[in-house]
Amino acid sequence: MSLLARVQACQRWQPEAYRPWIIDGQGMGYLRHELAERLKDFTNVFLVDDKAVRLAPGLADFESRTAAVDEVVQQLVAAGEIERWRGEFYAVTRRWGDPPLMILDRGAVPDFGVRGFGVHMNGYVERADGLHLWVGKRAMNKATAPGALDHLVAGGQPHGIGIRENLIKECAEEADIPRALAEQAEPAGAVCYRCERPEGLRDDVAFCYDLALPEDFEPNNTDGEVDSFSLWPIEEVVARMAATTDFKFNVNLVNIHFLVRRGLLTPDAPDYQAILEHFWLDEAPG
Numbered sequence: 001m002s003l004l005a006r007v008q009a010c011q012r013w014q015p016e017a018y019r020p021w022i023i024d025g026q027g028m029g030y031l032r033h034e035l036a037e038r039l040k041d042f043t044n045v046f047l048v049d050d051k052a053v054r055l056a057p058g059l060a061d062f063e064s065r066t067a068a069v070d071e072v073v074q075q076l077v078a079a080g081e082i083e084r085w086r087g088e089f090y091a092v093t094r095r096w097g098d099p100p101l102m103i104l105d106r107g108a109v110p111d112f113g114v115r116g117f118g119v120h121m122n123g124y125v126e127r128a129d130g131l132h133l134w135v136g137k138r139a140m141n142k143a144t145a146p147g148a149l150d151h152l153v154a155g156g157q158p159h160g161i162g163i164r165e166n167l168i169k170e171c172a173e174e175a176d177i178p179r180a181l182a183e184q185a186e187p188a189g190a191v192c193y194r195c196e197r198p199e200g201l202r203d204d205v206a207f208c209y210d211l212a213l214p215e216d217f218e219p220n221n222t223d224g225e226v227d228s229f230s231l232w233p234i235e236e237v238v239a240r241m242a243a244t245t246d247f248k249f250n251v252n253l254v255n256i257h258f259l260v261r262r263g264l265l266t267p268d269a270p271d272y273q274a275i276l277e278h279f280w281l282d283e284a285p286g
Helices: 003-009 033-041 062-078 106-112 163-175 234-243 249-261 272-276
Strands: 018-023 026-032 046-048 053-055 089-091 103-105 115-127 130-138 153-156 186-197 200-212 226-233
Touching (some): 003 234, 003 249, 003 272, 018 033, 026 200, 053 062, 062 103, 089 115, 103 106, 106 200, 115 249, 130 163, 130 234, 163 200, 186 249, 226 234, 234 249
Parallel strands (some): 018 053
Antiparallel strands (some): 046 053, 089 103, 115 153
């Protein structure tokens, strides 16, 4: 067991099991061959061959693409072929800040292998006995990684809201952090990963934030997504990550990134360069 094993787990997938999803000549996602074959039934929306899946030529703008694909997604959800329809939409783009080509229901994002974006915040406390990190325990009714250990605050990035505003919203919902305190969170880069998960292919960018918290701060979950919070010495966080898979898979990656940027994981560590090489990837589908 090692920290390197945790970051390697975030980059594990089988490209040969997928076909690229092409929109307007650009690779936007990856579909399993089984789903690609199923989409042949929707000839007014998808053009499918052995190499790729493309949108029908008549779907040439944001609105028509969104409406047509969403109708298919809802049919597949009703048939039990996609797990759920969430009613929350993600931008379909490879790079945050680029105009999205359409939006896609969050529940279908892993099925279509579309790049997802999210915010992940490490809440830490500098105490006389060393650095401590707030650790959340996810509620058992969460669809993804129920009961796993998590950050103080993290969440997906919906279409139509800025990254920082989403972080502040998640701070209020997940840990009852007042806006004035949440606004002190410092952007600290990003990590990117692509891996196969039970929900599908996760091809995500996690924007990292750090927030220094006072010793008397006590988080309180307000949206029912976290069972409990605990303040851990950073050494305990590192030991648990290295020895177990108790932390949610992408939380491991962001936490290890935190260790690097805080100077707690240094170039003298045997796996240092190998770990850094797993923080970012950017090959587009196609």
